[in-house]
Amino acid sequence: MADHAAADVDIETSRKFLSLLHQAGLVGITWPVEFGGQGRGESDENVFAVESARYNLPLKVFRLGLGTVGPAILELGTVEQKTSFCRDILTGDAIWxxxxxxxxxxxxxxxxxxxxxxxxxxxxxxxxxxxxxxxxxxxxxxxxxxxxxxxxxxxxxxxxxxxxxxxxxxxxxxxxxxxxxxxxxxxxxxxxxxxxxxxxxxxxGWAAAGRTLQHERAAVSTGLGKGDRDTDTISVKNLLNLARTHGRFLGDTARADLLDLLVADRLVGHLRLRLTQEAEAGTAIGARGSIVKLLMGRNEIEAAKTASRVLGPLAVTGRDPGGSPTDVMQTVIGSPGLAIAGGTEEIQKNIVAERILGLPREPDPLRQRPFRELRVTGDNTSALGVQE
Missing domain, CATH: 2.40.110.10 (Butyryl-CoA Dehydrogenase, subunit A, domain 2)
Structure with missing residues (x-):
C-alpha cells in the first residue's frame, strides 16, 4: 500500500462514519434488505441526498463501492456475490x-x-x-x-x-x-x-462494463458524499466570501461570470431532480444520465476558470495573503478530473448522439475482426493482419 494513503484519507474516521450511517438506515437506502440495504424508494434516497449535500461527508474512499460497484453487483451478480460483498460495502468494511x-x-x-x-x-x-x-x-x-x-x-x-x-x-x-x-x-x-x-x-464483459459505467456516471452526477455546489470550494457562495475576505474587487465581468455559474449549477440541479423523480415513477433514465454528467463536467471546468479570474493569485498559489493554505488551488487543479471520470466529454457526446438522438454510429470496418489481428495504440486500433 502506498505511503500517500494517509495524507489523502483518514480511513478509520471514514469507516466509522459510514458504519454509523448504515446503522441509522441512511446508506444503501434503495438496496434490498437481504443484502444490507433499506429496501426503500428513490424518493427516500433523494431526500437524504438533498439534505446531506449541505455537508462534505467523509465518504470519498467509499464512493466507488457505494455508487458503482455495489449497484453493478446487485444488477449482475449471483446471490452468493451479493451476500458476500454488498453489506461490507455499506458498512465500510471493504474498499473497492x-x-x-x-x-x-x-x-x-x-x-x-x-x-x-x-x-x-x-x-x-x-x-x-x-x-x-x-x-x-x-x-x-x-x-x-x-x-x-x-x-x-x-x-x-x-x-x-x-x-x-x-x-x-x-x-x-x-x-x-x-x-x-x-x-x-x-x-x-x-x-x-x-x-x-x-x-x-x-x-x-462489454455489456457488463456498459451497465457499470452507467452506474458510475449516475454516481458522479449525484456527487455521493461530496456535498453540493454550495459546499464546494469554488462555489459562487465560497468565491464571493473569499473575494470579500481578501479584498478582491469584483468588476462587471467577474459578477457576470459568477451569475452564469450560479444559473448553470441550478439548471443541472433541476435536471438531476427531474431524472430522480422519473426513476421513482418507474421511467428508465438510461443514457440520459450522460447529459447530466456532460453538463457537470463542463460546469466544473468553468467554475475553475471563474475562480482563477475572481481570486487571482489566491487561486494559483493555494495560499491566502496571511500565508495559510487553501483548498482552492487543489480544486482548480482537479477540475478536469470530473469531466473525464466515467467517460470523457467526447464519449458522453457519442452516447447522447447515438442513444438519445438516434444518430447513426460511426462506421468501424474493424469491429468484426478478431482481436488477435488488431494492434492497439492509444485511441487508434489498426489491423495487423497477422497473429501476435
Whole structure:
C-alpha cells in the first residue's frame, strides 16, 4: 500500500462514519434488505441526498463501492456475490476500485489487453491498468479483462471481482502537479481470480462494463458524499466570501461570470431532480444520465476558470495573503478530473448522439475482426493482419 494513503484519507474516521450511517438506515437506502440495504424508494434516497449535500461527508474512499460497484453487483451478480460483498460495502468494511482503463486502450475501452487465461478453478490475470482512483487503498476491484482474443474485441471481454491484496498485484501512485496522488497504475502479473468471482457471463464483459459505467456516471452526477455546489470550494457562495475576505474587487465581468455559474449549477440541479423523480415513477433514465454528467463536467471546468479570474493569485498559489493554505488551488487543479471520470466529454457526446438522438454510429470496418489481428495504440486500433 502506498505511503500517500494517509495524507489523502483518514480511513478509520471514514469507516466509522459510514458504519454509523448504515446503522441509522441512511446508506444503501434503495438496496434490498437481504443484502444490507433499506429496501426503500428513490424518493427516500433523494431526500437524504438533498439534505446531506449541505455537508462534505467523509465518504470519498467509499464512493466507488457505494455508487458503482455495489449497484453493478446487485444488477449482475449471483446471490452468493451479493451476500458476500454488498453489506461490507455499506458498512465500510471493504474498499473497492475499478480496473478498466489501460495505457494502450485510451478511450476505446474494448481495446484492453489485460488477459484472463482459464486455469483449473478460475483465471490467471496479466496486464496493466492506469488512472485507477483509490487503488492504493482498495481491498477488492472490479476488473475488466480479455478472456478470448480470437473473437471481435467487444465479444472477448469478461468482468471479474478480484482480490487486490495478492502479491502479484502492484500499485504505483501517479502524482499530479500538486504532488498529491489520486490516481494509480496497477500492474498485474499472474494474479488469480476464482471462477465464482466472474461477474455476469463469460464473454459478456462489454455489456457488463456498459451497465457499470452507467452506474458510475449516475454516481458522479449525484456527487455521493461530496456535498453540493454550495459546499464546494469554488462555489459562487465560497468565491464571493473569499473575494470579500481578501479584498478582491469584483468588476462587471467577474459578477457576470459568477451569475452564469450560479444559473448553470441550478439548471443541472433541476435536471438531476427531474431524472430522480422519473426513476421513482418507474421511467428508465438510461443514457440520459450522460447529459447530466456532460453538463457537470463542463460546469466544473468553468467554475475553475471563474475562480482563477475572481481570486487571482489566491487561486494559483493555494495560499491566502496571511500565508495559510487553501483548498482552492487543489480544486482548480482537479477540475478536469470530473469531466473525464466515467467517460470523457467526447464519449458522453457519442452516447447522447447515438442513444438519445438516434444518430447513426460511426462506421468501424474493424469491429468484426478478431482481436488477435488488431494492434492497439492509444485511441487508434489498426489491423495487423497477422497473429501476435
Amino acid at each position: 476500485c475499478q480496473l478498466f482503463s489501460e495505457p494502450e486502450a485510451g478511450s476505446d475501452l474494448a481495446g484492453i489487453r489485460t488477459s484472463a487465461t482459464r486455469v483449473d478453478g478460475g483465471y490467471v490475470v496479466r496486464g496493466q491498468k492506469v488512472w485507477t482512483s483509490g487503488a492504493h487503498l482498495a481491498d477488492r476491484a472490479l476488473l475488466l479483462a480479455r478472456t478470448d482474443p480470437d473473437v471481435p474485441k467487444h465479444a472477448g471481454l469478461t468482468m471479474f471481482l478480484i482480490d487486490m491484496h495478492q502479491p502479484e498485484i502492484t500499485v504505483r501512485p501517479l502524482p499530479d502537479v500538486s504532488g498529491r496522488a489520486f490516481f494509480n497504475e496497477v500492474l498485474i502479473d499472474g494474479a488469480f481470480v476464482p471462477e465464482s468471482m466472474t461477474l455476469g457471463e463469460v464473454g459478456a
